[in-house]
Amino acid sequence: MLTQTISATTTKVAPACHAQTPPFADQFSVIARCSGVVATEFSYKKEEEIYGEDEPAEYVYQVIRGAVRTYKLLSDGRRQIGAFHLPGDVFGLDPDSTHRLTAEAITDTTVRLVKRRSLEAAAGSNVQVAHHLWTMTASDLRHAEDHMLLLGRKTALERVATFLLEMDRRLAKAGMMALPMCRRDIGDYLGLTLETVSRALSQLNDQGILAFSSARQIVLRNRQRLADMDA
Amino acid sequence: MLTQTISATTTKVAPACHAQTPPFADQFSVIARCSGVVATEFSYKKEEEIYGEDEPAEYVYQVIRGAVRTYKLLSDGRRQIGAFHLPGDVFGLDPDSTHRLTAEAITDTTVRLVKRRSLEAAAGSNVQVAHHLWTMTASDLRHAEDHMLLLGRKTALERVATFLLEMDRRLAKAGMMALPMCRRDIGDYLGLTLETVSRALSQLNDQGILAFSSARQIVLRNRQRLADMDA
DNA sequence: CGGTCACTTGAGCGTCCTCAACTGCGGTGG
């Protein structure tokens, strides 16, 4: 029961070193600058795998544009998405030598990447870089802790409400959010089926809490009521 | 619907500086030694709170003996335990200035503790300490990622099987494990009710996969079948 | 314009939850 078909073609844009720096004045940039590590750009097509579970962790990535999902699978194909990574987000950061989740591009995606070993070397001589690495991992941990509460204890409606508020915060532009992921992805993130996600969204639409301009273009009409039902 | 009654008395053993070093040749000891930070011992009674969610994170702890649960609550009292901390485990490590979960002693518990600020100061001048801090946080993150898969996608029986294997690995002595926590704690860790946990354990007992010498004293009779049902 | 795929909606079902009763063990006090 594989939940995603992987595109057979792994066409990749030619790495462009010294690419113009995108407008992210973030930790990744800071680290890259501090450490003198050169960041390379790279692109992945929709549905393309970026790295697999248990593969050697050679690079650390930052999303420039597009969206990435990281997930774990059970032997029978049940999938749990741990996080969605949107422009600006760093992923693949792992002090272990192997990745613990699979990463795939949800849409056509461009990333910046640096060698993990370069980063660790930089951390070995620059405590600021080391601190940044720790902070970023801790930030992932905080998200995971919140998500465990959601997965273990929230109802379907509460989960979807939480999801909408998270996505609103992270990718809303002009009061509107354009979800890059399908209903199945949302379900696999929230520990639900795609049908349950769809029903919850329809219910919120019926209640006037949100409005669709298309299935993935959503406007939140009442964030307060959404926050209330988030428990 | 509070799931735990907190003992009103907060009797604490007088802090004993320069206490004899327990036999943990672990990261915590290494760090304490590297950084020259003095570790203090402290004891908590059964059910006593060690720190609360959103309290300032003043200390980092290591369990010497006993057991600790860390959890989050929803407004109506639903609880998600993120982890159980057993002798040797470090908890409360958080680069944020406040704790994100509540920590409580499950049984009478003794911990070593160091000031978080001392640790961070040490990390600022010693890259090995900084690396250790990162590694420990990453280890918590790995556990959380595995647990998200459990909470989002595993059946009740699979969750209990996973739990038993985890506890067997972490606290089995002479083929027997003595669980410090009650069925409700297990349920709140696995995203189940205490009744469902009890039924799953009874079923595994009926199938001869485990045996009870008392409700919390369990012998695993067939780890392979347990691992198989863990999915 | 036809086909495919994402999404929606409905009906029926199953797993786990809720509520309840009962059991057994451990601690305490008469």
Add this chain to the structure above:
DNA sequence: CCACCGCAGTTGAGGACGCTCAAGTGACCG
């Protein structure tokens, strides 16, 4: 020393929430 009490754990019956299976709709793309 034993009876009693309280709490943890077990077990049962019934119900609800979310899943499964299925059909239908609509949008996008070739």
